[in-house]
Amino acid sequence: xxxxxxxxxxxxxxxxxxxxxxxxxxxxxxxxxxxxxxxxxxxxxxxxxxxxxxxxxxxxxxxxxxxxxxxxxxxxxxxxxxxxxxxxxxxxxxxxxxxxxxxxxxxxxxxxxxxxxxxxxxxxxxxxxxxxxxxxxxxxxxxxxxxxxxxxxxxxxxxxxxxxxxxxxxxxxxxxxxxxxxxxxxxxxxxxxxxxxxxxxxxxxxxxxxxxxxxxxxxxxxxxxxxxxxxxxxxxxxxxxxxxxxxxxxxxxxxxxxxxxxxxxxxxxxxxxxxxxxxxxxxxxxxxxxxxxxxxxxxxxxxxxxxxxxxxxxxxxxxxxxxxxxxxxxxxxxxxxxxxxxxxxxxxxxxxxxxxxxxxxxxxxxxxxxxxxxxxxxxxxxxxxxxxxxxxxxxxxxxxxxxxxxxxxxxxxxxxxxxxxxxxxxxxxxxxxxxxxxxxxxxxxxxxxxxxxxxxxxxxxxxxxxxxxxxxxxxxxxxxxxxxxxxxxxxxxxxxxxxxxx
Numbered sequence: 001x002x003x004x005x006x007x008x009x010x011x012x013x014x015x016x017x018x019x020x021x022x023x024x025x026x027x028x029x030x031x032x033x034x035x036x037x038x039x040x041x042x043x044x045x046x047x048x049x050x051x052x053x054x055x056x057x058x059x060x061x062x063x064x065x066x067x068x069x070x071x072x073x074x075x076x077x078x079x080x081x082x083x084x085x086x087x088x089x090x091x092x093x094x095x096x097x098x099x100x101x102x103x104x105x106x107x108x109x110x111x112x113x114x115x116x117x118x119x120x121x122x123x124x125x126x127x128x129x130x131x132x133x134x135x136x137x138x139x140x141x142x143x144x145x146x147x148x149x150x151x152x153x154x155x156x157x158x159x160x161x162x163x164x165x166x167x168x169x170x171x172x173x174x175x176x177x178x179x180x181x182x183x184x185x186x187x188x189x190x191x192x193x194x195x196x197x198x199x200x201x202x203x204x205x206x207x208x209x210x211x212x213x214x215x216x217x218x219x220x221x222x223x224x225x226x227x228x229x230x231x232x233x234x235x236x237x238x239x240x241x242x243x244x245x246x247x248x249x250x251x252x253x254x255x256x257x258x259x260x261x262x263x264x265x266x267x268x269x270x271x272x273x274x275x276x277x278x279x280x281x282x283x284x285x286x287x288x289x290x291x292x293x294x295x296x297x298x299x300x301x302x303x304x305x306x307x308x309x310x311x312x313x314x315x316x317x318x319x320x321x322x323x324x325x326x327x328x329x330x331x332x333x334x335x336x337x338x339x340x341x342x343x344x345x346x347x348x349x350x351x352x353x354x355x356x357x358x359x360x361x362x363x364x365x366x367x368x369x370x371x372x373x374x375x376x377x378x379x380x381x382x383x384x385x386x387x388x389x390x391x392x393x394x395x396x397x398x399x400x401x402x403x404x405x406x407x408x409x410x411x412x413x414x415x416x417x418x419x420x421x422x423x424x425x426x427x428x429x430x431x432x433x434x435x436x437x438x439x440x441x442x443x444x445x446x447x448x449x450x451x452x453x454x455x456x457x458x459x460x461x462x463x464x465x466x467x468x469x470x471x472x473x474x475x476x477x478x479x480x481x482x483x484x485x486x487x488x489x490x491x492x493x494x495x496x497x498x499x500x501x502x
Contacts, residue, residue: 021051032070104166161195213246244265331414351440357441
């Protein structure tokens with residue numbers, strides 16, 4: 001955000017991150033009102049500049065005036081009393097309207113909501129791609145077994161109310177920190193037109209979508225639209241942001257797995273929706289439950305991190321349900337690089353494939369980092385249209401200093417390297433993880449590493465039973481394609497969460 005000239009004064013929260021030495025102490029100063037903050041410290045690894053063993057994220061908040069200039073400083077004192085400082089200079093524009101604008105809407109009756117999953121499951125199986133006929137039949141049989149065992153809350157939604165789904169726009173920020181009112185999202189709520197006995201629910205539900213999700217499109221085949229409708233058919237107010245770069249901002253690069261960018265968008269949509277009086281009758285308080293899977297599992301943990309560091313009297317985050325996410329983004333990325341280098345060691349590279357895994361780096365992760373961060377690198381330095389360059393893989397693993405910034409950014413967007421999780425602790429918040437040990441797309445060590453990093457400071461559990469029965473093992477042995485089992489576990493995760501909430 002350095003040099004930012006159009007920061008929205010509505011946005012009280014902001015942050016900066018930098019490399020640091022161990023045992024650092026931080027003091028803040030600045031010319032905005034009521035400056036305060038918390039520091040999240042993360043461990044680094046594999047950097048050429050080995051004296052920098054930590055990353056400090058300064059999560060700050062302040063009161064701003066319109067059309068004003070500000071500078072915020074952080075002075076860091078390390079163990080040997082050496083001092084250095086970092087600063088953030090920016091100016092504000094005009095205050096923006098923080099309400100939501102309804103761009104489109106759709107109402108579904110209970111009967112149609114009840115059929116959403118089964119109809120789309122049939123389509124998904126029919127579109128599984130070029131699999132040998134016998135493999136496809138065996139896989140189809142396994143998926144239906146999983147559905148019969150684990151998807152009853154999805155396939156038998158038993159919708160109680162019709163649901164109104166609204167595509168909305170709202171004020172949030174681009175990944176560079178400038179305001180944008182073109183971001184879109186989904187808001188669903190029960191249609192109470194003919195209802196006389198409605199009892200509001202005790203929380204708002206925030207959904208954070210997976211790769212390719214477009215909840216604000218109101219598409220009947222979008223998983224997150226379906227889940228939102230099922231939950232709202234049982235009385236919940238549900239919000240689901242479209243990541244920047246999707247739906248209303250589809251011409252922009254999506255900040256794929258850039259934690260603070262996706263978290264701020266979801267948080268701003270939540271704030272905007274609960275600020276609109278017409279939604280008040282669907283909730284009794286400010287309690288919040290967050291649900292996400294895969295890319296959305298990463299966003300869900302990022303949103304928990306954000307809400308824990310910037311606590312608001314308006315919200316009480318009760319539960320986070322996160323499944324299949326790359327919480328150790330650095331090691332997940334590095335595993336692909338090891339595959340390219342033919343030097344695979346360990347679980348993070350075990351199931352990497354050229355066709356199934358490498359495109360997530362070349363089409364999603366690296367374009368996002370290069371677009372929104374100063375790495376000193378270009379796409380031509382790192383990859384071609386089809387694969388990662390072997391020279392990049394070799395030098396990255398050799399810890400060449402050229403790639404220190406890239407590595408630091410991957411570690412900023414990881415959560416398994418948090419050194420001081422106690423700053424995130426809230427006895428009223430619990431995290432529930434789901435992940436299949438047979439997952440070929442996102443290694444399940446992401447979940448176990450996160451539990452290890454956050455325990456015992458954080459109330460966190462890993463549901464190891466949900467996606468790890470014999471059906472998943474057979475699917476794993478039958479199919480080398482990376483995404484199908486990952487998606488099946490996603491449906492099982494969402495089914496379990498719906499059952500708990502319903």
